[in-house]
């Protein structure tokens with residue numbers, strides 16, 4: 001059995017030269033990969049790349065919170081209409097809130113509000129299209145939780161989540177899953193979720209090309225294997241058990257593999 005990577009950006013220029021070698025390693029190691037877009041330009045790259053590898057690369061489209069301040073409301077609505085017309089999407093993402101980035105944008109309060117409005121539009125789109133959400137949450141966990149509790153989208157996975165263990169448990173009780181990525185090698189919060197929540201709460205990711213197990217290196221999807229090994233070690237169970245449980249959740253949430 002092979003694990004599944006739920007969240008990557010492998011259209012990134014970091015893979016420009018050796019994308020075929022990287023995908024060959026990924027096909028040996030994994031059962032599939034979700035590729036999520038961030039803005040109009042990358043959303044089109046996601047579609048083109050996934051078309052070349054049907055049954056292995058699966059597309060998700062949205063606007064990343066870090067990109068919201070670069071687009072007008074009209075551009076965001078036009079992109080939502082474009083996404084609505086696409087076939088074969090397995091999720092709406094990457095969308096969500098990033099208040100660290102909102103601060104960097106130079107217009108903190110307004111960018112936070114626009115991120116919230118955009119996130120709500122994508123939650124509505126996910127429910128309209130009956131798709132799960134691939135959610136980015138950074139320094140905004142309380143607001144993400146509040147928004148999910150208010151709008152109650154049917155299915156969602158939380159990427160980059162760094163709330164308390166109690167908050168992670170609460171999200172799992174609502175049916176939402178916590179994404180455990182290669183950040184398990186350096187994030188205390190991620191490790192605490194693995195220690196405290198059942199395997200059924202998790203799906204796996206790399207967020208390639210970023211979040212490499214060794215900071216500063218390029219990450220790649222095959223590294224999901226390292227996450228499997230690390231979870232198995234923390235929980236003192238076999239790697240097969242980790243893969244079986246997380247793949248079952250992938251099938252339930254994303255309806256793939």
Ligand SMILES: [Zn+2]
Nearest residue numbers: 007009094207
């Ligand atoms: Zn991402």
